[in-house]
Amino acid sequence: MRKLRDRLILVVAFAGAATLAAPAAAGALQPAVHHPGGASVHATPGAAGAGDPYFPLSGNGGFDISHYGLDIAYVPATGKLTGHAVISATATQNLSRFDLDLSGLTVTSVAVQGERAKFTRTGQELVITPSDYLPRGHRFTVDVRYSGVPRYVQDPDGSADGWIRTDNGAFVASEPQGAMTWFPANSQPIDKSSFDVTIAVPKGYQAVGNGQLISQRSTASTTTTHWQQRQPMAAYLATASIGKFQISSYRADGMPVYVAVDPREAKASAPVLAKLPEILAWEEKVFGRYPFSSTGAIVMHAPFVGYALETQSRPLFDRAPDESTLVHELAHQWFGDSVSVTRWKDIWLNEGFATYTEWLWAEHNGTQTAQQSFDQLYASPGSSDLWSRPVADPGSGEFIFSTPSYSRGAMVLQKLRTAVGDRTFFRILKTWASEHRNGHGTTAQFTGLATEMSHQNLTALFHTWLYTAGKPAHA
Structure with a gap:
């Protein structure tokens, strides 16, 4: 949506x-x-x-x-x-x-x-x-x-x-x-x-x-x-x-x-x-x-x-x-229809992914890189609605379609991409879509897959960008 x-x-x-x-x-x-x-x-x-x-x-x-x-x-x-x-x-x-x-x-x-x-x-x-x-x-x-x-x-x-x-x-x-x-x-x-x-x-x-x-x-x-x-x-x-x-x-x-x-x-x-x-x-x-x-x-x-x-x-x-x-x-x-959320609190798996696809399309067309889209959002003041709620659990049905689910959800994916590199990142996306095809997924399953496929400890990244409200101190 x-x-x-x-x-x-x-x-x-x-x-x-x-x-x-x-x-x-x-x-x-x-x-x-x-x-x-x-x-x-x-x-x-x-x-x-x-x-x-x-x-x-x-x-x-x-x-x-x-x-x-x-x-x-x-x-x-x-x-x-x-x-x-x-x-x-x-x-x-x-x-x-x-x-x-x-x-x-x-x-x-x-x-x-x-x-x-x-x-x-x-x-x-x-x-x-x-x-x-x-x-x-x-x-x-x-x-x-x-x-x-x-x-x-x-x-x-x-x-x-x-x-x-x-x-x-x-x-x-x-x-x-x-x-x-x-x-x-x-x-x-x-x-x-x-x-x-x-x-x-x-x-x-x-x-x-x-x-x-x-x-x-x-x-x-x-x-x-x-x-x-x-x-x-x-x-x-x-x-x-x-x-x-x-x-x-x-x-x-x-x-x-x-x-x-x-x-x-x-x-x-x-x-x-x-x-x-x-x-x-x-x-x-x-x-x-x-x-x-x-x-x-x-x-x-x-x-x-x-x-x-x-x-x-x-x-x-x-x-x-x-x-x-x-x-x-x-x-x-792919993200929302074929792979659906298990609970509505995980809506970023739909909306963050679809928003990030907009960033990728702009990058594909040479309009703006995904990192530039990220940087523009990170410049938002700490009081912005963007930072008001944790992405992985917005708090209630009133907020599932608010800015964090979309824009900050896309920022999570860009942070993951920069941490694991393009080759691994796009393999993660394809694997997520194929392993959960016609089924469901949770935030924990996605972060587990990213950790497994990257062979990296991503705990701090996900804690800061997925599970914590407020503007992170470092981009």
């Missing part, structure tokens, strides 16, 4: 912000459940949250989701969404009931394994009780039908997140907690899944999702598209953005490229988007093979949103991007 902080205040005033009530905690151990074989087992409820200290109610416990099948219809004129979600999951405990994250919207029916299930709503939690417990290791399906007018959530930093209505469609960007505004989700970065998303909109509109366009069909009144993301994706990276777009579809070195641009942004976007294949080819040389089977971009006319997002395989922009922003969001396809 690349946020434009001076525009965030506009989001707060935008109509439709939702206030979320805290759900009740998961219940205690349930009574013994009779098993058809005659034995009795103890089945317990899955946790109402995944336990991330920054967003404790995001995500759920007791199961892992392997696939989302979403069938959505949206009417921009009214803001009405109708949804049908078929979710495939595996129980990770003997599960008496479980939660999915869903904010607002009205649920009309829930079935588990084809049988009607009881459900209740508590804050952002959809609490589901199947007719019988789900044994640990058991694969099951959840079928949820729902409808309503989606309302974005307001993040701790004041920005909007989720399904954001625009003047001719919807800007759908769900980091960190907004997936629940448009489908029932396990909203935690570590639960990655494949996605099939079918979106029906009035004729004249287009709906653009992640991955590859499998089909598109039109009737006299409706256009329906089916998007498929086969590679694992965290729920917050899913999109179903809707508008009246100019579409460009082509191949770059065999890679399908699909670009959707609001006509109001077409002229300003064209020179930058023309560089997408060149940027992607360069990033492959630096970071290793591109991790997904398609790429592209979605450019909306929604300047009130105030940020772009690295929606998987097809970054989403609120306006025509500049070149650095395109470089940033494409870099996230």
Whole structure:
């Protein structure tokens, strides 16, 4: 994500912000459940949250989701969404009931394994009780039908997140907690899944999702598209953005490229988007093979949103991007999308890496070296926001998208590069991207890898630049 902080205040005033009530905690151990074989087992409820200290109610416990099948219809004129979600999951405990994250919207029916299930709503939690417990290791399906007018959530930093209505469609960007505004989700970065998303909109509109366009069909009144993301994706990276777009579809070195641009942004976007294949080819040389089977971009006319997002395989922009922003969001396809954070406090592994890629691109083009970018930032006074928080743990969800995660995170990488040398440094980046491909990572894992591959003691460097607030005494 690349946020434009001076525009965030506009989001707060935008109509439709939702206030979320805290759900009740998961219940205690349930009574013994009779098993058809005659034995009795103890089945317990899955946790109402995944336990991330920054967003404790995001995500759920007791199961892992392997696939989302979403069938959505949206009417921009009214803001009405109708949804049908078929979710495939595996129980990770003997599960008496479980939660999915869903904010607002009205649920009309829930079935588990084809049988009607009881459900209740508590804050952002959809609490589901199947007719019988789900044994640990058991694969099951959840079928949820729902409808309503989606309302974005307001993040701790004041920005909007989720399904954001625009003047001719919807800007759908769900980091960190907004997936629940448009489908029932396990909203935690570590639960990655494949996605099939079918979106029906009035004729004249287009709906653009992640991955590859499998089909598109039109009737006299409706256009329906089916998007498929086969590679694992965290729920917050899913999109179903809707508008009246100019579409460009082509191949770059065999890679399908699909670009959707609001006509109001077409002229300003064209020179930058023309560089997408060149940027992607360069990033492959630096970071290793591109991790997904398609790429592209979605450019909306929604300047009130105030940020772009690295929606998987097809970054989403609120306006025509500049070149650095395109470089940033494409870099996230490696760092943030393919290799995702385990906990939100490690967000610098996404944002610091993408910001540093901007520095590398400038260096590649002969504009400015990464060291010059570092030096300019180090000249900032000690009172600057840049030094206000430790990079490896900004302190709360309010600060994960603040300056330390981006700029000081990039400074950490430049310090590492100067300490270990270019050859080792770029080997570390490629190894990190490849060893954690389609998975997750932590700050400790990255610093461990850097130490192992460099054969150096980097403790002092990481202590000063990653784990300590305040301006370091020496650059």
